[in-house]
Amino acid sequence: MPSFDIVSEIEMHEVTNAVDQAKRELGNRWDFKNVEADIELEDKRLTLSAEQEFQLEQLVDMMRMAFAKRNIDTRALSEDGESKAGKLVKQHFTLKQGIETDMAKKIVKMIKEQKMKVQASIQGDKVRVTGKKRDDLQEAIAMLREAELDIPLQFNNFRD
Known part of the structure; x- marks a missing residue:
C-alpha cells in the first residue's frame, strides 16, 4: 500500500x-x-x-x-x-523541528475533511499518510502545499 x-x-x-x-x-x-x-x-x-x-x-x-x-x-x-x-x-x-501534536491533529483533520481516499495517522513528530492509489497521495500532498500552515512541511519516505 x-x-x-x-x-x-x-x-x-x-x-x-x-x-x-x-x-x-x-x-x-x-x-x-x-x-x-x-x-x-x-x-x-x-x-x-x-x-x-x-x-x-x-x-x-x-x-x-x-x-x-x-x-x-x-x-x-x-x-x-x-x-x-x-x-x-x-x-x-x-x-522548530518536528510536527507538534496539535498541528499533527490539524493536518489529519484537514485530510479527513477533504474526504480523500487516504488515511492519516500521527506517528511521533510526523504524520504518515497511506492510500490505495498513488494519485490519491499526490492529491493529498497538493492540498497540504496549498494550505496556509505556520510550519514548513516536507514530504518524504514515499513508498509505492
Missing part, C-alpha cells in the same frame, strides 16, 4: 552556513561599523544582539535573507521574545 510521511525538519548544517553568511555580511556593512552587534547559534537557539532597536531589526532582516538564500523556510524560526542586557538589545529565536 503506497504511503508517505509528512515531516517538518530543517538541516542544521544549512542553518550554520546561513548564520556564518549573515555574520560575514554583518562585518561588511558600513552601518554596523564600530557597533556592538552579534549573531549566535547555540544548539537550536538563535540569539541576535545589537545596541539599538532599529539595528536589531536590520539584523533580523539579514538573518531572514541568509535563510532564504540557503532555502531554509523562515517559518522554522519562532520568536522567544526580546531582552535587554546592559546596553544591548537581544532577540531570541528557537528553531
Whole structure:
C-alpha cells in the first residue's frame, strides 16, 4: 500500500552556513561599523544582539535573507521574545523541528475533511499518510502545499 510521511525538519548544517553568511555580511556593512552587534547559534537557539532597536531589526532582516538564500523556510524560526542586557538589545529565536501534536491533529483533520481516499495517522513528530492509489497521495500532498500552515512541511519516505 503506497504511503508517505509528512515531516517538518530543517538541516542544521544549512542553518550554520546561513548564520556564518549573515555574520560575514554583518562585518561588511558600513552601518554596523564600530557597533556592538552579534549573531549566535547555540544548539537550536538563535540569539541576535545589537545596541539599538532599529539595528536589531536590520539584523533580523539579514538573518531572514541568509535563510532564504540557503532555502531554509523562515517559518522554522519562532520568536522567544526580546531582552535587554546592559546596553544591548537581544532577540531570541528557537528553531522548530518536528510536527507538534496539535498541528499533527490539524493536518489529519484537514485530510479527513477533504474526504480523500487516504488515511492519516500521527506517528511521533510526523504524520504518515497511506492510500490505495498513488494519485490519491499526490492529491493529498497538493492540498497540504496549498494550505496556509505556520510550519514548513516536507514530504518524504514515499513508498509505492
